[in-house]
Amino acid sequence: MINIAILGFGTVGSGVYEILKKSPDAIAKKAGDVLNIKYILDIRDFDDHPERELFTKDYNDILNDESVKIVVEVMGGLNPAYDFTKSALLAGKTVVTSNKELVATHGTELIEIAKEKSVNYFFEASVGGGIPIIRPLNQCLAANEIQEINGILNGTTNYILTKMFSEGSTFEDALSEAQALGYAERNPSADVDGHDACRKTAILSSLATGKFVDYNNIPTEGIRNISTTDVLFADKIGYVIKLIGAANIDANGKVSALVAPRLVSKENQLSDVNSVFNAILLKGDSLGDVMFYGRGAGKLPTASAVVADVIDGAKHLNVNKWVIWSAADSDIMANPEDATYKYFVRTQDKSLKDALSGKEIGSLGDEVVFTTEEMKEKDFLLVAKDKCSFIRILA
Amino acid sequence: MINIAILGFGTVGSGVYEILKKSPDAIAKKAGDVLNIKYILDIRDFDDHPERELFTKDYNDILNDESVKIVVEVMGGLNPAYDFTKSALLAGKTVVTSNKELVATHGTELIEIAKEKSVNYFFEASVGGGIPIIRPLNQCLAANEIQEINGILNGTTNYILTKMFSEGSTFEDALSEAQALGYAERNPSADVDGHDACRKTAILSSLATGKFVDYNNIPTEGIRNISTTDVLFADKIGYVIKLIGAANIDANGKVSALVAPRLVSKENQLSDVNSVFNAILLKGDSLGDVMFYGRGAGKLPTASAVVADVIDGAKHLNVNKWVIWSAADSDIMANPEDATYKYFVRTQDKSLKDALSGKEIGSLGDEVVFTTEEMKEKDFLLVAKDKCSFIRILA
Numbered sequence: 001m002i003n004i005a006i007l008g009f010g011t012v013g014s015g016v017y018e019i020l021k022k023s024p025d026a027i028a029k030k031a032g033d034v035l036n037i038k039y040i041l042d043i044r045d046f047d048d049h050p051e052r053e054l055f056t057k058d059y060n061d062i063l064n065d066e067s068v069k070i071v072v073e074v075m076g077g078l079n080p081a082y083d084f085t086k087s088a089l090l091a092g093k094t095v096v097t098s099n100k101e102l103v104a105t106h107g108t109e110l111i112e113i114a115k116e117k118s119v120n121y122f123f124e125a126s127v128g129g130g131i132p133i134i135r136p137l138n139q140c141l142a143a144n145e146i147q148e149i150n151g152i153l154n155g156t157t158n159y160i161l162t163k164m165f166s167e168g169s170t171f172e173d174a175l176s177e178a179q180a181l182g183y184a185e186r187n188p189s190a191d192v193d194g195h196d197a198c199r200k201t202a203i204l205s206s207l208a209t210g211k212f213v214d215y216n217n218i219p220t221e222g223i224r225n226i227s228t229t230d231v232l233f234a235d236k237i238g239y240v241i242k243l244i245g246a247a248n249i250d251a252n253g254k255v256s257a258l259v260a261p262r263l264v265s266k267e268n269q270l271s272d273v274n275s276v277f278n279a280i281l282l283k284g285d286s287l288g289d290v291m292f293y294g295r296g297a298g299k300l301p302t303a304s305a306v307v308a309d310v311i312d313g314a315k316h317l318n319v320n321k322w323v324i325w326s327a328a329d330s331d332i333m334a335n336p337e338d339a340t341y342k343y344f345v346r347t348q349d350k351s352l353k354d355a356l357s358g359k360e361i362g363s364l365g366d367e368v369v370f371t372t373e374e375m376k377e378k379d380f381l382l383v384a385k386d387k388c389s390f391i392r393i394l395a
Numbered sequence: 396m397i398n399i400a401i402l403g404f405g406t407v408g409s410g411v412y413e414i415l416k417k418s419p420d421a422i423a424k425k426a427g428d429v430l431n432i433k434y435i436l437d438i439r440d441f442d443d444h445p446e447r448e449l450f451t452k453d454y455n456d457i458l459n460d461e462s463v464k465i466v467v468e469v470m471g472g473l474n475p476a477y478d479f480t481k482s483a484l485l486a487g488k489t490v491v492t493s494n495k496e497l498v499a500t501h502g503t504e505l506i507e508i509a510k511e512k513s514v515n516y517f518f519e520a521s522v523g524g525g526i527p528i529i530r531p532l533n534q535c536l537a538a539n540e541i542q543e544i545n546g547i548l549n550g551t552t553n554y555i556l557t558k559m560f561s562e563g564s565t566f567e568d569a570l571s572e573a574q575a576l577g578y579a580e581r582n583p584s585a586d587v588d589g590h591d592a593c594r595k596t597a598i599l600s601s602l603a604t605g606k607f608v609d610y611n612n613i614p615t616e617g618i619r620n621i622s623t624t625d626v627l628f629a630d631k632i633g634y635v636i637k638l639i640g641a642a643n644i645d646a647n648g649k650v651s652a653l654v655a656p657r658l659v660s661k662e663n664q665l666s667d668v669n670s671v672f673n674a675i676l677l678k679g680d681s682l683g684d685v686m687f688y689g690r691g692a693g694k695l696p697t698a699s700a701v702v703a704d705v706i707d708g709a710k711h712l713n714v715n716k717w718v719i720w721s722a723a724d725s726d727i728m729a730n731p732e733d734a735t736y737k738y739f740v741r742t743q744d745k746s747l748k749d750a751l752s753g754k755e756i757g758s759l760g761d762e763v764v765f766t767t768e769e770m771k772e773k774d775f776l777l778v779a780k781d782k783c784s785f786i787r788i789l790a
Contacts, residue, residue: 015681027538132531135530139530139707142706143700143703143706269667287689287696287699287700288693288695289689289690291686292685292686293685293688294685295682295683307538310538311534311537312534
């Protein structure tokens with residue numbers, strides 16, 4: 001029997017409880033041993049819970065119990081999740097998490113401690129919810145150099161953009177609807193301003209390169225400024241608009257990463273990923289394109305990814321399975337202004353189209369709408385900054 | 396250093412060689428040791444090859460060399476691949492393969508031998524080419540009961556059907572073109588009659604249930620009878636036609652499997668999988684839908700999946716990593732005639748539409764075209780057998 005503690009009994013935590021309780025025999029068979037939930041940590045009271053004796057408000061109960069081998073951290077946020085995780089790993093316990101913020105911020109240190117202690121820090125659920133992506137990137141793609149990642153990593157923004165496209169809603173209306181349905185928070189900034197997608201992009205970039213990519217170094221733009229006019233003109237030329245977390249890795253291992261709304265060709269598989277679904281499209285040097293698609297959030301999808309990690313943790317109790325990434329020994333970020341894009345531009349400054357050798361798509365009121373050929377971001381900004389609204393194009 | 400032998404220096408075998416030689420340091424880092432190709436077995440002469448000294452025609456050179464720890468079987472076919480694989484496993488060597496025919500036929504025995512000998516029999520490349528699917532099914536989805544699998548598993552037929560849709564080609568013309576491009580064999584039966592997809596469906600079904608599903612028990616229909624008329628009417632009602640390898644697993648673990656052309660709704664993610672691309676859409680009880688997409692064949696995609704298995708084999712040299720499936724202790728196949736489908740029907744027998752309560756889509760010449768509500772296959776066949784041409788519908 002392997003004892004487990006769950007930290008945080010919110011949406012994901014209660015989902016983990018539910019899945020572990022639903023088919024314990026099937027899970028024991030896969031894990032090679034019975035998995036027993038010994039503690040659940042939460043500051044709230046759960047006096048009506050059928051197993052209320054499992055609940056504790058004191059983390060030391062868990063930390064000091066040597067029989068607890070696996071800690072499931074699904075509290076979210078940096079504090080106290082960071083201290084709890086670090087102390088658990090130092091005490092020789094494997095930690096499984098869905099906490100993308102913690103992984104993106106302190107992942108390098110926590111991975112290193114897990115290695116030293118011959119335990120594991122697993123975080124499959126931190127990116128793409130239930131979609132298996134961390135293991136495929138680590139193992140199945142071991143024979144590939146990953147050259148490109150483009151992901152729809154945030155369900156809330158994808159829901160909003162899908163609504164804007166399929167129903168002509170404004171951003172504000174689509175956001176209100178997402179909030180009413182519980183897909184968006186009352187304060188939606190983490191989603192709509194791209195911060196959530198940015199952390200996930202940092203995790204994927206770190207995995208692909210094997211070196212820590214700091215999310216603070218990834219230029220990040222949200223979707224607040226996307227208008228129904230953008231949507232209409234994009235549609236007209238065969239594109240949709242998606243919030244894309246992108247990383248391009250050049251032959252020297254330099255990373256050019258960007259989180260921003262992009263025009264995505266309807267020929268691109270990502271263009272069909274709608275509503276709250278997520279997808280990650282990778283390009284490997286041998287493999288070509290491969291895409292992983294599924295529900296990027298939600299109680300049971302996310303919890304099932306956490307439980308899969310728990311099972312893997314149970315099978316590797318005293319073996320560090322992999323060092324997913326280590327600290328970067330030098331600056332691995334390319335200068336964002338050296339990246340090249342085609343641009344979709346709307347402007348009242350008619351001279352800009354000629355200055356950028358743009359190809360006109362149409363006009364609306366006193367605005368002209370055009371696209372450019374591929375050019376360096378710095379060359380584009382030199383000419384166009386503050387003179388237009390623009391969206392970068394993904395082929 | 397870990398010595399490797401490659402059996403068969405055809406498309407995949409030479410791709411494996413190429414990948415292993417391209418970035419040996421990166422691969423050694425991932426595998427935890429240097430991987431050294433010590434032998435290549437092929438009946439042909441490769442006197443011009445820069446490493447011609449590696450080639451042998453005598454398998455005993457490999458079998459009797461205790462320093463060879465991993466054997467890469469990429470010969471294809473049952474013989475002599477079966478004898479070579481079995482003897483290698485019995486001699487305590489891990490075997491990695493892309494040979495779906497062998498896995499689907501003798502997988503249960505070979506998996507069992509690998510377990511007894513504490514080595515591994517890995518076959519990620521046998522389904523979906525370079526798409527990671529075996530590991531996700533085994534590991535990442537460990538916390539899910541897989542309820543449904545629907546896959547586009549054969550690139551040749553998908554290329555032909557895509558041509559028929561996008562260009563209105565006939566089956567014969569699209570096949571000729573596929574042959575001219577090297578996507579189809581001169582004798583295309585294994586692809587167009589569904590046998591290749593059937594073996595892959597059997598492997599996926601076995602993985603999902605943990606029990607051996609014999610491909611001989613999977614009803615299999617090819618795409619030879621799909622006409623441009625079918626394509627036109629399918630398109631008219633919002634469907635495409637795809638060759639789908641399907642398995643539904645009920646709550647008692649009974650498998651209802653079918654390989655056949657299906658009408659696939661344009662709302663379904665699988666409908667956008669075109670040309671030689673493959674995709675596998677899974678439904679897990681906790682996870683919901685998840686899809687894996689990529690190149691299902693080709694030298695480097697397939698070879699990169701083989702090399703990923705070699706790397707994993709190197710990391711688990713004397714540890715059996717998993718028993719992917721075992722022999723079924725009872726008949727796990729549901730009666731195919733108990734499966735329920737909606738049907739797309741073309742017939743000259745006008746009375747059939749009323750007999751099946753069909754909904755008319757249109758008519759062409761003296762044929763009426765209609766769809767039915769969901770009904771049991773046996774009820775459908777009782778009324779409609781030999782009186783119409785029909786295609787089952789996938790929602």
